[in-house]
Amino acid sequence: MHTVDEIPWGTILSIVGLVVPIIAFVWEFGVAGRKRLGYRVQMDTSARDLTQSAEADAFAKLKLENGRGLDDPSFALLRIENSGISSIRPGDYAVPEEHKVGLHVHFPGRRVVGMAITEFSTESLRDSFGADSGLQPREIVEGDQRRTTGIIDLPKVTLNRRGHYKVLALLERVDEVDDEQKKPRVIGAITGGAGTGDIMLTKSHTTGLSKPMAALIAFLMLVSAGQLVYSLFLEPASAPLDCARGKLALVGSTAFVPVLQEAGRLYAASCPGSDFTIDAKGSLEGLITLEQRGRTAGPEGPSALTFSDGEKPDRFPQLLPRPVAFSLFTLVVNKEAGVQDLSLDEIRRLFSGQIANWRDVGGRDVPVRLVNRHSDSGTRRTLEQQVLNGKWVPGDNSNDCREAGAGAPAGVVRCSRASTEDVLDAVAQVPGAVGYSELGIAAGRTDVLPVRIDGHAATLEGALHSAYPYWQTEYAYTYGEPKADSLAASFLRYLTNQVGKDVVRAHGHRPCAELGNPVLCRPSASTTP
Template identity: 55%
Template sequence: MDFLRWEIVLAVLGVVVPIAAALYEFIVVGRKRLGYRVQMDTTATEAVHSRYAGALQQLQDGDGTRLVDPSFVLLRIENNGATHIDTDDYAVLPDDKVGIRVRFPGRRVAGLVVTELSDSFLRPCFNEDSGLSVRDGVIELPKVPLNRAAHYKVLAALERTEEDGVPGDNGEAFPEPEIVGGIKGGVGNGGVQETESRTGASRQVIALIVFLVLVVLGQLAVSLADDETPAPLDCATGRLTLTGSTAFRDVLVDAAASYRKTCPGSDFRFATEGSGQGLRTLDAAGRDKKAAGMLAFTDGAKGDGYPQLLPRPLAFSLFTMVVNKEAGVQDLSLRQIRDVYAGRVTNWEELGGNDMPVRLVGRFSTSGSRKTFQRHVLDGRQEPPYSSDNCRERAAGAAEQGPLRCERNSTGEVLDAVAGTPGALGYSGLGEASGRRDLLLLSIDGRRAGLEGADYGAYPFWETEYAHTYGEPEAGSLAASFLRYLTNEVGKDVIRSHGHRPCAELQNPVLCRPVARETQTEASAPAG
């Protein structure tokens, strides 16, 4: 269950424990509380004889008897609660003037004096009729009203007595004093609690700090160990197969990797074997009720024959002609390119290049890139027939007339064949060809592949990239979510990084065509 995740548990503990500690401190512990502290308990006997001991060696009782092993005790009585203490709060009978009695096992109190008052108005609380006295060797302290943090101190002189089980003169320490007294409604049983010096942090504060540090370290460890990034609302999980255009494959690979980082529960499979094959694969999967996890991408519109497939324009894509470096050409006109593919030019020397035969590398008939090339560059004409397996010599049985032409299954295979075959000429998506240094990108009529040139009709080799679904995908499906991702800011950045232009950035995103082509369409429309 999500609400029991460790980071949530630790966060709750980090909030609840300090609040509980504060409530305990100020509501429970902070009630009426009377405390005491022994600030000094030392003997007056000398460990090393000194002639300067003076009066300390002559300490006497009231009757002139010298004290036996005299000692001094400084006792602090304080209100360390959150509420003031009144005379009626002492847990004694109303007519008893004594609020606290202090006994020292093994010792008898020989005399005392009040040495310090936190407030001068406490002085009348210790007059002769207040109850302050020493009775049977026990200190009796009056019922002193104390505001918050108020205190007083008592200095007492004591001497050792002979009691069974109590240390004598063998150097052992005397037992702690016994405090008899209490506060009505006080903390715990209302007894007088021993307090500690506040020169440093208390054990409770140190324990709370250590706990909070452990909580923070625990949250850090959990966050570092947890690979699951919380997904945004538009994320979807499952598996999605991306098929179709090989020219658009690199865009899909990068976009899928970016989507997975945002939505870790998603998985993508790539089966790009050409636009036509992608359409057939999606259509067949739809008829078998298995198309919910599949998208097909094509270079250009789907054409006729797939009534169940719904197209969505994604990008205005650029293509380029590519040529082997040994051909000795970098720019051809549309007329020259058409002459080459028509067989009217068979050697590059005829076009001002090197003395080398022209070898054409094309795509299979199902390729969207091939259809784009034939439609926009060859003006609707077909490429020459297949005549070579290795792109260098004619295959057995191939016609001797016409240009030598081989076919490859993907954009990457075309680029490899052109780069490795002297005099080879082919075509590719601009993004895939741009990173190659082993071949040349051919200019057409002096124009290299570019969005601006294509947008205004100066560069002819472009196409609209479509994504296809079999019917409308469910809104919460991975297919629908990934399509939305391709059209949002991150997806558009990926498309743009591969040299394409997102349809949303064009003048008419629905048609996703260059400005010049839209103008031509409007001009040729019949008048109404």
């Protein structure tokens, strides 16, 4: 228990002094969510207001096909844009998966006479607005006639970071509304976004901080930074309550490496005297390493932890499991395959070698090339157990993943790679290649495409409701029970506290303690590969 005198008030005040101005600054200029979709109204003008030339009156005389003139015509140009830091995918729109429409543009008091999509940040976006995309002005039936309303339905468009497209609309007034009420607005929401995920108006700010406010924030930041430097580097610092010193090797799953790298770095920054090394060569290799170190270690036990995608085989009785996270995995394909949705039966026939060309499953005329992990990979074992119905993936016949080696059996080209990143690199570079990866790592790549299974993307909800099969529990293994004051025990506790859970969550996993049904993260019967 700390006394009042032992509480590091200087450090606390310094941090508060730094955080408050930073929050004020960020809030002033807008907070970008992990996913954020916004729009700008770049033009909204009445054709009757155009009086700068003799020809301008032609806009006010616009007519329909039946010869009727438009009542107070106007033009509007809206820019729909990804204003966040992550890509927006069709599955991110907060509408049922079977719906084509993701957003609605509403023009109060007006109806849509004509519309067009006029600009794309990348030419590939044009394909998202085909005849079957759901793009259309909404219509209503009045008697025997149909007429458009003031709403345009927009399809669920994939937008990479800073991606955008523009909607141009010719409108006609139908009701009297004031200028404030008739402003166009985009209606919809995305999941995983900032706040409620609503579509935000992202027009540029034209005013900044006042000079006195800017000077005050700058002064506070300088003072706080100086005090923080003094508190951290000049005053004697005491370590946090649960810190431990020493060296600890983190081995095993390559899929969990990003979590271990960040968690180890943050722990070492908070706990001086702790040092972590990461040597990930696959789940099974990690279990073997831990077991070998444990047999030769002294009473203190081995200074190592192993992380495994799924449970250990039966032959490691001394290794004790601790469920850490619920992890999702995904199949990935090369962009030339032309496929992003496969049934379970198609996947099983692919990996058994029965499907040799992507055209056989609705893709392009490109040969299938299978890029696997080595047999000691937990990601591979999870694929075999959860997706391939317990059938082991056949052996390799290629080193370069492009052509079968000399003397190798004929058939689909198969190769193996040592790590998740190596698999993703091979899939990206080899036409027609298909492989698999932990979801968080794959989601950070733009050079490969994720594959839905039976129409279901890799989501926690899909996995929890048995709609998506490719998932696994990530376990941490110790050799016997580590001492409570050891670095291994302390780091395991760190992974399950708030900071550690934030790290796990940030990399696409879900901490076991946060699942509505924690039984999914508990050890079950062991499996032997």
